[in-house]
Amino acid sequence: MGSETFDYRLDLPSTWPPKGHPKPPFGPSALEIMRSCPLRSCFDASDGYERRLGFAARIGTVFHRTIQSFYEQPIPKNQKQQIAEEARQHFLIEYQKQIAESAKHPRERGLPIDQTRVDRAIEAIIAEALRINQEGFIYSSKSLQGRMDKQTVISPFQTEVIPNVEVEVPVNSGDGILSGRIDRVEHRRNETWLFDYKSAIRDDLPGRYERQLQLYAYMWNKTRNEWPTEAHVLYPLTGSVHRVPISEEICQQIYKDTVLLITQVEEASTRSELAIPGDTCQICDFRPWCQPFWKWQSQDASLTSALEKATLGFEGEIKEIGVVNYNWRLLISWRNSIITLKIPQERFPQLKNAKIGTKIRVLDSNLRGLRHQPQAQITEISELFIIIG
Ligand code: SF4
Numbered sequence: 001m002g003s004e005t006f007d008y009r010l011d012l013p014s015t016w017p018p019k020g021h022p023k024p025p026f027g028p029s030a031l032e033i034m035r036s037c038p039l040r041s042c043f044d045a046s047d048g049y050e051r052r053l054g055f056a057a058r059i060g061t062v063f064h065r066t067i068q069s070f071y072e073q074p075i076p077k078n079q080k081q082q083i084a085e086e087a088r089q090h091f092l093i094e095y096q097k098q099i100a101e102s103a104k105h106p107r108e109r110g111l112p113i114d115q116t117r118v119d120r121a122i123e124a125i126i127a128e129a130l131r132i133n134q135e136g137f138i139y140s141s142k143s144l145q146g147r148m149d150k151q152t153v154i155s156p157f158q159t160e161v162i163p164n165v166e167v168e169v170p171v172n173s174g175d176g177i178l179s180g181r182i183d184r185v186e187h188r189r190n191e192t193w194l195f196d197y198k199s200a201i202r203d204d205l206p207g208r209y210e211r212q213l214q215l216y217a218y219m220w221n222k223t224r225n226e227w228p229t230e231a232h233v234l235y236p237l238t239g240s241v242h243r244v245p246i247s248e249e250i251c252q253q254i255y256k257d258t259v260l261l262i263t264q265v266e267e268a269s270t271r272s273e274l275a276i277p278g279d280t281c282q283i284c285d286f287r288p289w290c291q292p293f294w295k296w297q298s299q300d301a302s303l304t305s306a307l308e309k310a311t312l313g314f315e316g317e318i319k320e321i322g323v324v325n326y327n328w329r330l331l332i333s334w335r336n337s338i339i340t341l342k343i344p345q346e347r348f349p350q351l352k353n354a355k356i357g358t359k360i361r362v363l364d365s366n367l368r369g370l371r372h373q374p375q376a377q378i379t380e381i382s383e384l385f386i387i388i389g
Contacts, residue, residue: 006050006106008350010361012389015289017271020046024262025172025179028212031258035208038265038274043286052107052285055114058098059121060199063236065094066125067183067197070132071167080130087129091122107285110347112380117237121199124236135165164188171219177259182216183234191229194220194246198235205242209233214254217246227251287313288361288385298335303371306335313363314339314376315387318356332360332376339367341376348384359387 022034022041034041043049066087075086095118102108164187172179184195196213213231220228231244268274275292287293294315300306316332316339323329328351330341341362345351354360363383367374 008106008383008385009388010288010385012289012291012387014389015048016291018043018046018049018286018289020044022265024177026177026258026262027180028178028215031178031215031261032208032212034265035211035261036280037276037284038261038268039271039276039290039292040280040284040286041265042271042274043289049286049289050107051105052111053102053105054283055111056117056199058102059095059114059117062091062094062098063121063125063199064183064197065097066091067128068168069094070129075129075133077133083129083133084126087126088122090129091125107383110380117201120201120237124239127239128236171216171223173219173255174222177262178215178219178255180216180219182220185220185228192220192226194228194231196231196233198233199237200235201237202235203238203240205233205244209242210244211254213244214246214251215258218251218255221248221251281312287363288383294361303335303337307367307371307374310334310367311364313361314365314367315359315361318354318358318360321351321354321356321358330360332362337372337374339374339376341365341378343378343382343384350384350386354386361385361387 018039020042022030022038022045026034030041030044033044069090070087073090075083075090077083078086102111166185166187167183169182169185170179171182182194183197186193186195194213194216196209196216198209210233213233217228217231220226227248228246231246233242233244235241265274272292275290275296277290277293277296281287281290281293284290284293293313297306297309297313297315300309314332314334316334318330319333319338320331321328323345324342326345327342328345328348330343330351332339332341361384362376362378363385364381365376365378368377369375
């Protein structure tokens with residue numbers, strides 16, 4: 001079902017299990033998705049699932065594409081203030097593209113805009129533009145992928161500084177399994193430093209970011225026949241930098257673990273055995289269709305725990321349905337309880353085809369009130385799906 005015809009109905013027999021299978025070469029980000037839940041990678045490789053990117057992810061895309069635009073559509077070398085204004089315009093162009101893209105996806109309509117994140121991203125982009133202006137760089141063009149690439153020397157600011165920095169550098173593992181692009185590589189007096197930009201607003205360094213850079217270091221070695229000296233994760237939106245250990249031993253081990261993971265996914269006999277329901281489900285937009293997730297949700301013996309997990313999603317049968325003052329009012333059976341749900345008619349038009357006995361799935365609401373007669377309170381990100389199969 002395409003975006004234009006998406007109607008929040010779940011035809012379970014035709015959408016479970018996902019038919020696609022993740023295929024190499026894999027990038028470090030895709031591998032982290034696979035590591036967190038291999039089933040998610042299978043959904044990701046399949047057609048027929050309406051996607052929903054969060055606003056933070058959209059801003060991450062805007063950030064990376066704006067940086068790339070500095071190399072593809074050079075900014076004239078200018079006074080700092082003019083460079084800052086040009087950089088802001090580059091950002092706003094990419095931002096509008098993502099807003100337009102988001103508007104095409106029904107599941108993203110109405111998601112809240114985080115203006116603080118936008119403002120921070122603009123500040124970070126300006127800082128990056130000024131830094132690039134001072135340092136110069138070498139741009140590895142998209143058409144030059146492969147081992148021992150030649151580089152195309154480009155300056156977005158027509159700078160005279162001799163470049164010692166490469167950006168968007170294509171690398172691969174030489175065996176068809178891994179490939180990717182390193183955001184930034186600095187060559188410093190017989191040393192090579194790798195940098196990976198993350199648009200997250202955080203201070204800590206999660207293991208998945210470390211592993212991604214360690215795989216980049218491995219691929220750098222296979223592509224350039226040398227080991228990088230240092231590697232850093234950069235959070236431009238907070239201005240912090242984290243050093244990542246990249247000894248040859250560590251990187252080789254991460255590569256071996258990765259190959260093992262890929263083999264396990266390839267050899268799995270059912271999709272269900274690939275599921276790892278848990279924290280990752282919170283950020284997974286395949287929840288509506290994921291049968292292992294709903295099984296995991298329904299099997300909790302403790303009501304207290306089930307009430308907490310119901311925030312991720314609850315599934316129940318409509319016992320009563322009506323409209324009061326332009327709001328749907330539903331009573332839904334769930335476990336041994338009856339959940340009351342009052343939601344705007346205009347926001348959930350899909351309920352016009354629902355009746356007593358219809359099964360629904362509600363995502364990202366909060367259950368409040370009496371434990372055995374809770375009320376579901378919706379938020380800006382809540383969704384409601386109707387099961388038809
Ligand atoms: S909902 Fe959870 S179990 Fe299902 S694919 Fe997503 S992360 Fe995996």
